[in-house]
Amino acid sequence: MQKTPTSLLELVSRLENLMRAEFRRAGSGQGLQPVHIQSMLFLQQANRFSNTPQALAEYLGLTKGTVSQSLLLLDRRGLVERYQDEMDKRVVRLRLSETGEMFLREANPTGLWNQATRDMSANRIRDSVSLLRSILHTVQGQSGKPLFGVCAACAYCQKKSQRITHCTWFGERLSIPETRKICREQTPKTSALAPGD
Amino acid sequence: MQKTPTSLLELVSRLENLMRAEFRRAGSGQGLQPVHIQSMLFLQQANRFSNTPQALAEYLGLTKGTVSQSLLLLDRRGLVERYQDEMDKRVVRLRLSETGEMFLREANPTGLWNQATRDMSANRIRDSVSLLRSILHTVQGQSGKPLFGVCAACAYCQKKSQRITHCTWFGERLSIPETRKICREQTPKTSALAPGD
DNA sequence: ACATTTTTGTATTGAATCAATACTATAGAT
DNA sequence: ATCTATAGTATTGATTCAATACAAAAATGT
Numbered sequence: 001m002q003k004t005p006t007s008l009l010e011l012v013s014r015l016e017n018l019m020r021a022e023f024r025r026a027g028s029g030q031g032l033q034p035v036h037i038q039s040m041l042f043l044q045q046a047n048r049f050s051n052t053p054q055a056l057a058e059y060l061g062l063t064k065g066t067v068s069q070s071l072l073l074l075d076r077r078g079l080v081e082r083y084q085d086e087m088d089k090r091v092v093r094l095r096l097s098e099t100g101e102m103f104l105r106e107a108n109p110t111g112l113w114n115q116a117t118r119d120m121s122a123n124r125i126r127d128s129v130s131l132l133r134s135i136l137h138t139v140q141g142q143s144g145k146p147l148f149g150v151c152a153a154c155a156y157c158q159k160k161s162q163r164i165t166h167c168t169w170f171g172e173r174l175s176i177p178e179t180r181k182i183c184r185e186q187t188p189k190t191s192a193l194a195p196g197d
Numbered sequence: 198m199q200k201t202p203t204s205l206l207e208l209v210s211r212l213e214n215l216m217r218a219e220f221r222r223a224g225s226g227q228g229l230q231p232v233h234i235q236s237m238l239f240l241q242q243a244n245r246f247s248n249t250p251q252a253l254a255e256y257l258g259l260t261k262g263t264v265s266q267s268l269l270l271l272d273r274r275g276l277v278e279r280y281q282d283e284m285d286k287r288v289v290r291l292r293l294s295e296t297g298e299m300f301l302r303e304a305n306p307t308g309l310w311n312q313a314t315r316d317m318s319a320n321r322i323r324d325s326v327s328l329l330r331s332i333l334h335t336v337q338g339q340s341g342k343p344l345f346g347v348c349a350a351c352a353y354c355q356k357k358s359q360r361i362t363h364c365t366w367f368g369e370r371l372s373i374p375e376t377r378k379i380c381r382e383q384t385p386k387t388s389a390l391a392p393g394d
Numbered sequence: 395a396c397a398t399t400t401t402t403g404t405a406t407t408g409a410a411t412c413a414a415t416a417c418t419a420t421a422g423a424t
Numbered sequence: 425a426t427c428t429a430t431a432g433t434a435t436t437g438a439t440t441c442a443a444t445a446c447a448a449a450a451a452t453g454t
Binding site for chain 2: 045060120134
C-alpha cells in the first residue's frame with residue numbers, strides 16, 4: 001500500500017541531500033556550512049513579519065539557541081545585519097547585507113537547481129508546487145508548526161485594487177514585490193488546496 | 198525570472214526541514230539523530246547492489262568516513278547488521294536487523310508524511326514524482342553524482358516475461374519485489390523524462 | 395608472476411552544529 | 425505593581441562531520 005507517496009518522500013529527501021551537498025560546496029570557500037546558506041536564502045525571501053531569529057528557527061526546525069549561534073557567525077562575517085525592532089524592543093530584525101547579497105550572487109548555491117528546472121514545463125512545475133504546498137500545509141498543521149508560505153497564496157492577503165494589497169492578519173498594506181515573499185503566518189487559501197490550484 | 202522553480206526548491210527544502218525535525222523526534226527516545234533515521238530508511242529500500250557504506254555515503258551526500266561512524270553506532274545498537282561480501286572481500290554489506298525493522302515500525306518516522314499524502318490524488322502524486330525524478334536526474338548528472346532510483350524505472354531493467362525481470366547492468370535476475378527497490382546505478386528510461394511519465 | 399594503482403572501508407583528530415539550560419530584557423495581563 | 429509570557433543571548437557538553445592517515449582486497453600493467 002501507498003508505494004507512490006513514499007517514493008515522493010524519497011525524492012524530496014534525496015533532492016534535499018543533493019542540494020545540501022551543493023550548499024556545502026558553495027560555502028566551503030568562505031568556511032560557511034549548509035545551514036548558513038539556508039539561512040541566507042531564507043532571509044532573502046522572508047517578508048518583514050518573518051525576518052527574525054525566531055521565525056528562522058521555526059523555518060529550519062532548529063532551536064532558537066542554535067540559530068542564535070549561526071546568526072552570530074553570519075553577523076561577524078558581515079553577511080547578515082541585525083537591528084532592533086522599533087515597536088517591540090525584544091525583537092531583532094534580520095536582513096542580508098550588501099556583502100551577503102553579493103555572496104549569494106557569486107556562490108550561486110541554487111544555480112544547479114535553476115539549471116535543472118529551466119527546461120521543465122511551467123505547467124508541470126505549477127502542478128507540483130500546488131501538490132507539495134498542500135502536503136506542506138497538512139504536515140505543518142499536524143505537527144503544530146507555523147506555516148510559512150508566500151503572501152500571494154495566503155487567505156489573509158486581500159487585493160483591494162490593481163495595485164493595492166492588504167494583509168488582514170497584520171493589518172498592513174503590502175507592496176507588490178512583498179506579496180511574493182515568505183511569511184511565517186501564511187494560511188493557504190482554500191483554492192490552493194483544491195486539485196485545480 | 199523563474200520564480201516558480203525557486204518556489205519549488207523552497208517547498209522541497211521546507212518539507213525536508215520539517216521531516217528532519219520529525220526524524221529528530223522519532224529518534225530522540227533511542228538517542229538517534231536524523232541521519233541515523235535517514236540511513237535506516239535507505240537500507241530498508243536499498244537493493245542488493247546498493248546496500249553498502251559507500252552507496253549510503255553517496256546517497257546522503259556525506260563522506261565515507263562520516264558514514265562509517267554512523268554505521269558503527271547503528272551496529273552497536275543492534276539496529277543494523279554488517280557482514281562481509283563473499284565475492285569482493287573489501288565490501289561490507291548492510292541490512293536492517295529485526296530490531297531495526299521493529300524500531301522503524303514503532304517510531305514510524307514517515308507516519309506524518311504518509312498521513313499528509315493519504316488523501317492526495319494518485320494522479321497528481323504520480324505527476325509530481327515524474328517531475329521530481331526528472332529534476333533529480335538532471336541535478337545528479339550535472340553534479341557528477343551517482344544516480345539512485347528504483348529499478349522499475351531503470352533503462353537496464355528488462356522485463357523478459359510476466360514474472361521474470363533482468364538487470365542488464367549487473368547481469369542478474371531480479372525478483373518482483375526487488376524491482377521496487379533503490380539502486381545506486383539507476384539510469385532513467387527516456388520515457389521517464391517525458392511529460393506523460 | 396609481481397609491483398603498482400585503485401577501490402572499499404575503518405580509525406583518529408579537530409572543528410562545527412546542535413540541544414539544553416540558565417539568563418536578561420521587554421511586553422502584556424490581572 | 426506583580427506575575428507571566430515572549431524574544432533573544434550565553435554557556436556547556438554531546439554529536440556530527442571532514443580531513444587525514446591507514447589497512448586490506450581487487451584490478452591493472454608490465
